[in-house]
Amino acid sequence: MIDTVELSIMVVGCFLSMCMFSTLYGKSSPLYSLAEESYIGFATGLSIVMNLMYIYNTGFVGIMGGDWVLIFGFILGVMALFRVYTKYSYVSRLPIAISLGAQLGLALRTQIYSGFIDQIKATILPLLSGDAKAIVYNWTIFLCVILMLSFFFYTIEQKGSIGVSAKIGEYLMYASFGAIFAQTFMGRLSLLVGTIQNFTVPPWKKPILIACMAIVLAALIALDKLNLLEKLTPEE
Amino acid sequence: MSQILRSKELNLIAMFLAFLAVFVPYFVNVPALDVFSTKLITITAITTAFTLLLAIYSQFRRGFDFVRRKPRGWIFKVYMMTAILLMLLFALGGLETGPYHWVMYAIITPLSSVNYGILAFYLASTCARAFKARNTKSILLILTSLIMLFYQAPFTGVYVNLGPLGIYLADTFVMAAGRMFLISVTVGAIVFGVRVLLGQEPSVLGIGREE
Amino acid sequence: MMSVLKHFAEYDRRIVYLALFLVVTIMLMTPIGLPISVSPSTMQYYDVLEALGPDDRILAVLNTEFSGYMEIQSGIIASIRVMVEKEAKICIAVAHPEATGIPELVLSAIKSTMDEHQYTYGEDYVVLGYVFPNEASVASAAQDWHGAIHNDFYGNSIEGTFLDEINDWSDWTLISDYTTGIQTTALINHFGLRGAPMIVNGIGVEISILAPYLDTGIYKALLQSMRGGAELEYLTGHPGPGMTAMDAFTIGHYLMILLIVIGNIGYFGYTRNAGRNVE
Numbered sequence: 001m002i003d004t005v006e007l008s009i010m011v012v013g014c015f016l017s018m019c020m021f022s023t024l025y026g027k028s029s030p031l032y033s034l035a036e037e038s039y040i041g042f043a044t045g046l047s048i049v050m051n052l053m054y055i056y057n058t059g060f061v062g063i064m065g066g067d068w069v070l071i072f073g074f075i076l077g078v079m080a081l082f083r084v085y086t087k088y089s090y091v092s093r094l095p096i097a098i099s100l101g102a103q104l105g106l107a108l109r110t111q112i113y114s115g116f117i118d119q120i121k122a123t124i125l126p127l128l129s130g131d132a133k134a135i136v137y138n139w140t141i142f143l144c145v146i147l148m149l150s151f152f153f154y155t156i157e158q159k160g161s162i163g164v165s166a167k168i169g170e171y172l173m174y175a176s177f178g179a180i181f182a183q184t185f186m187g188r189l190s191l192l193v194g195t196i197q198n199f200t201v202p203p204w205k206k207p208i209l210i211a212c213m214a215i216v217l218a219a220l221i222a223l224d225k226l227n228l229l230e231k232l233t234p235e236e
Numbered sequence: 237m238s239q240i241l242r243s244k245e246l247n248l249i250a251m252f253l254a255f256l257a258v259f260v261p262y263f264v265n266v267p268a269l270d271v272f273s274t275k276l277i278t279i280t281a282i283t284t285a286f287t288l289l290l291a292i293y294s295q296f297r298r299g300f301d302f303v304r305r306k307p308r309g310w311i312f313k314v315y316m317m318t319a320i321l322l323m324l325l326f327a328l329g330g331l332e333t334g335p336y337h338w339v340m341y342a343i344i345t346p347l348s349s350v351n352y353g354i355l356a357f358y359l360a361s362t363c364a365r366a367f368k369a370r371n372t373k374s375i376l377l378i379l380t381s382l383i384m385l386f387y388q389a390p391f392t393g394v395y396v397n398l399g400p401l402g403i404y405l406a407d408t409f410v411m412a413a414g415r416m417f418l419i420s421v422t423v424g425a426i427v428f429g430v431r432v433l434l435g436q437e438p439s440v441l442g443i444g445r446e447e
Numbered sequence: 448m449m450s451v452l453k454h455f456a457e458y459d460r461r462i463v464y465l466a467l468f469l470v471v472t473i474m475l476m477t478p479i480g481l482p483i484s485v486s487p488s489t490m491q492y493y494d495v496l497e498a499l500g501p502d503d504r505i506l507a508v509l510n511t512e513f514s515g516y517m518e519i520q521s522g523i524i525a526s527i528r529v530m531v532e533k534e535a536k537i538c539i540a541v542a543h544p545e546a547t548g549i550p551e552l553v554l555s556a557i558k559s560t561m562d563e564h565q566y567t568y569g570e571d572y573v574v575l576g577y578v579f580p581n582e583a584s585v586a587s588a589a590q591d592w593h594g595a596i597h598n599d600f601y602g603n604s605i606e607g608t609f610l611d612e613i614n615d616w617s618d619w620t621l622i623s624d625y626t627t628g629i630q631t632t633a634l635i636n637h638f639g640l641r642g643a644p645m646i647v648n649g650i651g652v653e654i655s656i657l658a659p660y661l662d663t664g665i666y667k668a669l670l671q672s673m674r675g676g677a678e679l680e681y682l683t684g685h686p687g688p689g690m691t692a693m694d695a696f697t698i699g700h701y702l703m704i705l706l707i708v709i710g711n712i713g714y715f716g717y718t719r720n721a722g723r724n725v726e
Contacts, residue, residue: 005338009342012342012343013343013346014346016342016346016347017346017349017350020347020350020351020354021350021354021468023354024357024461024464024468025461030309030312033309034312034315035347037312037313037315037316037319038315038316038319038343038347039343039347039351040295040316041315041316041318041319041320041323042319042320042339043344043348044291044295044320044323045320045321045323045324045327046323046340046544047544048289048291048320048323049324049327049331049544050576050577050580051285051288051577052289053576054285054577055282057578057596057598058278058595067594069275069279070275070278070279070282072279073281073282074282076282076283077282077285077287078286080283080287081287081289081290083287083290084293090241091241093241093247094241094247095283096441097247097248097254098251098254099280099284099287100254101251101253101257102254102255102257102258102276102277102280103280103581103583104251104255104432104433105255105257106277106586106633106637107425107582108255108429109259109262109263110262110636110637110640111422112422113640114635114636114660114663114665115419115421115422115425116422118665119415119422120419121663122659122662122663123415136404137407137408140408140409141408141412141662144408144409144412144413145415148413148416149416149419152416152420171376173413174374174376174377175405176380176409176410176412178376178377178378178379178382178384179383179384179409179410180410180413180655181377181381182380182381182385182387182388183384183388183406183410183651183652183654183672184652185363185385185700186388186651186671186672186673186696186700187650187652188352188353188355188356188651189471189651189696189703190517190650190651190672190673190674190692190696191352191353191356191514191515191650192353192356192467192471192699193471193673193692193695193696193699194349194353194518194688194692195346195350195517196471196475197475197691197692197695198346198349198517200472200475201688201691206476209472232309233309234308234310234312235309273590274587274590274591277583277586277590278583278587278591278595280583281583281584281587281595285580285584331547331600340547340548341548344548345513345548349513349514349517350514351514352514353514353517356467356699357464357467357468360464360467360703361460361463363703363706364706364709365460365710367707367710367711368711368714369711378707382704382707385703385704386700388700389701390481390482390484390674390693390696390697391481391483391693391697393483393484393486394482399487403487406654406658407662410655410658411658411659413655414655414659415658415662417656418656418659
């Protein structure tokens with residue numbers, strides 16, 4: 001026996017999803033706008049709720065637990081909200097400056113290792129020792145990283161040996177981009193498959209999916225034939 | 237007081253001190269500094285969470301501007317703003333059941349999925365049109381993408397062993413390109429960060445725009 | 448023949464949309480059950496999970512919007528099921544507001560396994576909710592867990608749960624990141640770089656970004672997208688959404704290959720010969 005709430009969630013979710021897919025028809029439609037504004041409105045509300053909960057759980061509960069110094073988080077946070085008042089927006093500069101400084105400290109103290117030093121170290125590989133597979137892999141990684149990086153040397157003129165390495169690096173990049181495209185397609189296809197799967201499992205959902213697809217497509221074609229698509233679509 | 241808060245020098249000094257308070261304790265083991273740094277980081281986390289609340293202001297400002305002009309479809313903007321308020325109201329009734337829970341699973345989660353699922357169509361269509369073997373570079377691009385597409389389809393691996401080639405491409409070329417981008421982005425981020433700390437990028441603090 | 452080649456070169460893009468939509472929908476509605484092979488990266492991920500033991504403490508971070516969950520749900524469910532089977536203690540934290548709806552779906556999918564191992568909330572698992580909104584919150588939790596996090600998602604204090612044993616990054620046995628890239632760099636920088644063992648289940652787009660970290664040893668293993676999740680389901684012996692989707696996944700890939708081939712046939716057979724530039 002299907003729960004009424006679960007059924008209503010499925011019907012509304014499926015209908016709005018098909019409305020959002022209607023953008024693939026190639027023309028703007030009020031159905032797409034309905035789905036779009038629904039998502040923007042409710043998702044923004046969700047973000048606000050979750051952030052308020054975070055501020056409460058981390059800040060307010062912490063202060064009530066004796067961590068009085070967290071009051072400064074509230075003071076600076078409220079000051080940051082003055083950004084919206086043109087006359088008093090200068091009040092928001094200090095909290096932004098402090099947040100920015102702290103975030104830069106967080107980023108620079110670690111990123112220099114994980115994103116730069118460790119990556120350079122991992123590129124310096126044994127090129128003459130190990131089995132055949134390891135040697136092939138190591139040479140490929142070493143050459144690819146060095147030659148691809150040389151393509152992005154814009155501060156010196158790319159001629160002579162730098163020009164040759166940049167050219168080879170460019171070809172290696174194209175080879176990499178092909179593989180990266182395939183992985184990107186895998187990701188996007190998985191998103192699509194997962195989305196549609198949400199409407200096909202368990203089996204009682206399938207007729208609802210087909211019905212919603214048919215209704216939305218019929219509505220689109222009807223609106224298009226009656227020249228109502230543009231008239232009912234909100235202006236950008 | 238307003239002159240103090242407006243002062244570019246004060247803001248830069250505050251930013252630099254906050255930077256030092258977080259950066260230095262990571263390398264120097266002084267317990268008191270460590271505690272101060274941790275508290276400052278938590279305060280920063282709370283402050284940054286506050287700034288996300290500005291989203292409500294920007295959405296309503298755009299919405300009201302649109303509705304005031306009353307162009308075609310203004311009612312959709314009214315619906316959007318009502319949706320934001322409704323979600324805040326529903327949250328008061330609890331997050332695990334009730335209307336908040338219903339909206340979460342009936343509206344937000346399916347539409348979020350479709351939002352990104354649509355990209356598969358655009359990607360497929362664009363690449364089907366753009367991947368033409370016009371020259372050596374595009375031939376390389378197409379070759380490697382075809383090998384990886386075949387390798388990624390699980391059924392292929394049952395009958396044709398593309399594993400060694402696919403893994404080789406992924407573990408060398410893809411990884412090297414990722415590393416190259418990571419190094420470049422990190423260097424750029426470090427340079428930009430140092431420029432901000434030295435006051436070379438005042439627009440980040442919103443100083444240039446207001447003046 | 449020429450008209451066929453012309454169609455190959457100049458077709459309406461909506462035909463591609465329709466073909467992809469139909470292929471995916473039909474394959475999901477009527478799965479064939481094509482066999483799948485297991486890749487070495489999934490084996491490596493599985494080995495890390497198999498090495499877990501009772502009372503190991505795992506921080507599972509849902510670093511994804513709900514759209515990303517659609518792609519990696521098979522990996523998330525299969526991973527957490529193995530963690531439960533190993534009787535490890537699991538803390539689920541979330542880095543995006545939309546992901547607050549995910550723990551409920553995951554836990555209901557593995558309910559039978561949790562009941563079998565008599566999992567109790569607070570003692571064996573905790574759901575924290577949206578505690579990582581920004582990098583500073585991740586750094587704060589890594590340095591002083593109880594200074595940064597006080598309540599769980601349901602508003603109850605985390606005192607009295609297994610999280611009493613957690614003070615900072617070093618108290619975690621494993622950090623398991625399920626990511627579309629939101630706070631991944633922050634987790635790497637503030638947990639992984641300090642030495643906390645990490646594994647990651649990333650979406651397809653993120654793989655090239657995550658691979659360098661796997662190579663430097665920050666990540667112990669990388670589970671790739673929906674395919675990796677399906678392979679993990681196969682290895683753990685619990686078929687789920689991943690394996691069900693593999694038919695559509697496979698045929699979708701073959702469709703893309705076909706489209707590229709058709710496009711090139713059209714280009715060489717019509718566009719190039721006619722001296723026209725379709726773009």
